[in-house]
Amino acid sequence: xxxxxxxxxxxxxxxxxxxxxxxxxxxxxxxxxxxxxxxxxxxxxxxxxxxxxxxxxxxxxxxxxxxxxxxxxxxxxxxxxxxxxxxxxxxxxxxxxxxxxxxxxxxxxxxxxxxxxxxxxxxxxxxxxxxxxxxxxxxxxxxxxxxxxxxxxxxxxxxxxxxxxxxxxxxxxxxxxxxxxxxxxxxxxxxxxxxxxxx
Numbered sequence: 001x002x003x004x005x006x007x008x009x010x011x012x013x014x015x016x017x018x019x020x021x022x023x024x025x026x027x028x029x030x031x032x033x034x035x036x037x038x039x040x041x042x043x044x045x046x047x048x049x050x051x052x053x054x055x056x057x058x059x060x061x062x063x064x065x066x067x068x069x070x071x072x073x074x075x076x077x078x079x080x081x082x083x084x085x086x087x088x089x090x091x092x093x094x095x096x097x098x099x100x101x102x103x104x105x106x107x108x109x110x111x112x113x114x115x116x117x118x119x120x121x122x123x124x125x126x127x128x129x130x131x132x133x134x135x136x137x138x139x140x141x142x143x144x145x146x147x148x149x150x151x152x153x154x155x156x157x158x159x160x161x162x163x164x165x166x167x168x169x170x171x172x173x174x175x176x177x178x179x180x181x182x183x184x185x186x187x188x189x190x191x192x193x194x195x196x197x198x199x
Contacts, residue, residue: 001121006137025121027042029118031116038152040145059110071157072159075159078181094184105181
């Protein structure tokens with residue numbers, strides 16, 4: 001497939017929710033809560049179609065491991081300690097149950113406010129190295145993208161500031177997460193300067 005056509009499809013299609021993604025393979029663009037593309041990627045493994053690669057890994061995966069949504073929204077009341085990103089002292093102040101609930105809030109946020117566009121890429125013939133082909137296409141499409149669409153590239157990129165009004169609304173819908181989120185926010189605020197200087 002032509003990389004220009006793929007780029008056009010990703011950037012002009014209506015973004016879809018991050019639920020009920022197919023198990024098929026191809027190229028995708030991740031859209032943030034401001035309805036902007038921040039990352040273009042592919043499904044590079046036979047075990048990870050869109051459903052697993054995006055719907056599971058990027059949405060609910062660990063911070064600091066190229067799981068884009070999870071790292072981008074590890075901030076404020078949705079923050080939890082990540083050994084690859086945060087000052088060691090923050091780990092000792094964090095209650096594991098609070099951290100778990102803060103990540104639950106983050107996952108709810110991502111699934112409610114973020115989105116995806118994608119295009120399925122067919123396998124041309126049985127002899128081709130399909131996933132090598134996908135990775136090459138991914139690179140070609142990324143090269144067309146402006147810097148703002150590549151903000152989440154790499155393993156260690158700076159998380160967003162907390163979208164406070166949207167988080168407020170989500171907590172109103174899930175009041176059982178409020179106390180844990182506020183405790184996580186207090187720790188985050190204490191170490192935020194060191195945390196941000198790490199990027």
